[in-house]
């Protein structure tokens with residue numbers, strides 16, 4: 004089979020979505036499935052929808068185009084603040100975008116009016132991650148301005164946590180976001196459809212059954228990528244109860260073997276092979292046709308008994324005592340989020356979905 008390739012188990016993606024969906028539904032919270040790490044792969048997006056995701060979200064217009072071209076016609080949100088230069092394209096492909104810049108929203112409004120449509124805007128509030136968002140003290144006036152902008156419908160507010168800072172949200176932050184939603188509704192005399200309480204990093208709080216249900220407050224949406232795809236909490240790296248962590252596997256083919264040669268002859272004194280190789284193991288050195296161009300190699304976990312020695316743009320060097328490994332055989336790796344994202348967008352890595 005073609006290698007390198009990433010194999011995706013859609014049953015596990017569906018199961019993870021379904022499991023989170025049923026637990027969050029009990030608290031009045033719906034799931035928006037985030038497809039950016041899989042470049043909007045239509046079969047994976049559909050698995051999220053089949054598992055109960057109410058809508059999808061992506062950070063790039065090309066990924067949205069790919070899902071639309073595959074016939075996915077649910078709500079798809081643009082979760083990265085749109086580029087001003089992209090306003091017309093955003094209006095065409097997405098019903099809703101998350102926004103933080105008044106000038107960009109004005110461009111989107113103009114594009115929507117020109118297309119004789121209305122575009123939904125969710126305002127992102129900065130709540131400590133240090134990435135995107137309107138400062139909380141400016142939210143009400145921004146909301147009022149957007150609410151009165153022809154071509155735009157203000158449909159919600161949201162916040163992002165832990166992406167840049169790595170700091171998990173607190174119950175207090177979610178309560179503040181909830182209160183901000185009510186304040187915006189008062190100021191604008193409107194009802195907000197969406198109060199989006201963050202990403203996978205919010206799940207430990209939103210799923211914690213020891214918190215009274217009321218503490219989720221007005222939050223009725225969470226945008227989930229990593230938790231669905233990998234079954235882990237991005238902040239602690241811990242597995243989320245009841246979810247699969249192995250929906251993705253990366254396969255690479257062995258292209259060279261040096262049987263019994265734990266210490267290769269050092270042809271170039273600059274290469275620190277002596278320090279790289281574990282001396283006590285009489286292992287075989289193998290080269291795999293997989294390199295830095297294909298994925299984030301530091302995000303791969305090799306099978307037990309295979310150790311990573313080094314890599315270049317197109318090669319990965321490993322050592323093992325496994326007697327079955329030979330030229331032409333394959334090694335499979337577990338991937339973290341960053342490795343999935345890079346592998347899914349690499350032109351030479353084939354994606355195979357198994358239903």
Ligand SMILES: *Cc1c(COP(=O)(O)O)cnc(C)c1O
Nearest residue numbers: 037082163202203226227228229
């Ligand atoms: C990437 C992203 C998400 C999804 O994050 P996960 O940690 O994968 O759940 C949600 N919201 C925004 C704004 C994002 O950029």
